[in-house]
Amino acid sequence: MSSDSVYSLDTEWIVSTRPERNKTDPLKPYDWFVEKELCFDRVVKNTGTIFLSNKECSFKCLMCDLWKNTLTGPTPSGAIPHQIESVLPYMKEAKQLKLYNSGSFFDEKSIPHQEYEEIASLVSRFETVIVEGHPSLINKRSLYFNDMLSGELEVAIGLETIHPEILRKLNKKMTVEDFSRAVDFLNNHKIRSRAFILLRPPFMNEEEGVYWAKRSIEFAFEKGVECCTVIPVRAGNGAMDLLMAKGEFSKPSLESLEEVLDFGISLRAGRVFADTWDLHLFSKCEACFDKRRSRLDKTNLNQEITQKVSCSC
Numbered sequence: 047m048s049s050d051s052v053y054s055l056d057t058e059w060i061v062s063t064r065p066e067r068n069k070t071d072p073l074k075p076y077d078w079f080v081e082k083e084l085c086f087d088r089v090v091k092n093t094g095t096i097f098l099s100n101k102e103c104s105f106k107c108l109m110c111d112l113w114k115n116t117l118t119g120p121t122p123s124g125a126i127p128h129q130i131e132s133v134l135p136y137m138k139e140a141k142q143l144k145l146y147n148s149g150s151f152f153d154e155k156s157i158p159h160q161e162y163e164e165i166a167s168l169v170s171r172f173e174t175v176i177v178e179g180h181p182s183l184i185n186k187r188s189l190y191f192n193d194m195l196s197g198e199l200e201v202a203i204g205l206e207t208i209h210p211e212i213l214r215k216l217n218k219k220m221t222v223e224d225f226s227r228a229v230d231f232l233n234n235h236k237i238r239s240r241a242f243i244l245l246r247p248p249f250m251n252e253e254e255g256v257y258w259a260k261r262s263i264e265f266a267f268e269k270g271v272e273c274c275t276v277i278p279v280r281a282g283n284g285a286m287d288l289l290m291a292k293g294e295f296s297k298p299s300l301e302s303l304e305e306v307l308d309f310g311i312s313l314r315a316g317r318v319f320a321d322t323w324d325l326h327l328f329s330k331c332e333a334c335f336d337k338r339r340s341r342l343d344k345t346n347l348n349q350e351i352t353q354k355v356s357c358s359c
């Protein structure tokens with residue numbers, strides 16, 4: 047691990063490194079899809095994900111690229127229910143719904159609380175609704191939304207890493223204690239949480255990346271989350287590309303993702319998923335990529351550790 051960075055790693059520097067933002071329409075989700083996920087009751091069900099277009103997250107984390115599909119000003123009134131309504135007809139088979147907003151669902155400037163009721167009514171047929179939340183924004187507003195839902199609420203929180211120095215450098219303005227407090231708060235109100243864990247954030251070598259991802263999963267489960275999703279860190283947001291050029295960041299390998307997923311599942315403490323979005327970015331071998339991808343997909347769905355893919359690479 048390098049001792050320190052030559053960059054300020056603050057909000058101003060992170061924002062200054064950004065490439066262009068994508069054109070985002072406040073009346074359309076910027077993406078949506080339906081996929082299978084192993085749900086809390088251990089049944090594989092169709093799960094819809096709607097990527098809502100809304101005001102950019104108030105935090106500016108070093109590794110984040112979600113701002114690319116956000117609005118620069120406050121979300122217009124009525125935009126979020128409109129977006130949800132526009133794609134729900136394509137999700138008739140889904141039992142679980144992720145309303146991901148590239149930030150915190152409970153951020154008032156992204157999703158005004160006056161719209162919770164309409165949103166809750168639109169999604170009333172789902173067994174579970176999953177939203178994202180920064181620990182500092184998990185509060186009474188979360189309970190207010192939970193009370194309106196017919197199904198169960200689950201809140202996904204980016205723990206990222208429990209390495210205190212690296213967590214500070216990620217500019218998330220959050221400590222592991224903040225994370226624990228948020229999980230406690232949710233558990234006390236019978237709301238499930240899942241943790242996003244980074245695999246190999248900047249300033250770590252491959253071995254350290256794997257080590258800290260494993261420790262972070264253990265920590266998240268100890269603190270009471272029910273599910274962990276491991277996210278291999280990628281470049282592409284400006285800051286991460288600069289750090290990569292300076293040797294301060296490298297993408298983790300697919301093998302490391304497999305190792306961390308298997309480890310997390312072996313704890314038998316809750317569901318553990320590998321994020322397979324843009325998975326090809328982490329592959330160094332065409333010959334075994336499809337097999338590795340298929341193994342990860344299966345492991346995500348059945349939470350069974352199977353024989354590793356063997357390849358001459």
Ligand code: SF4
Pocket residue numbers: 103104105106107110111112113148149150180204218
């Ligand atoms: S809190 Fe989440 S969405 Fe907001 S900048 Fe950080 S990683 Fe991105």
Ligand SMILES: [Zn+2]
Pocket residue numbers: 331332333334335357358359
């Ligand atoms: Zn290979």
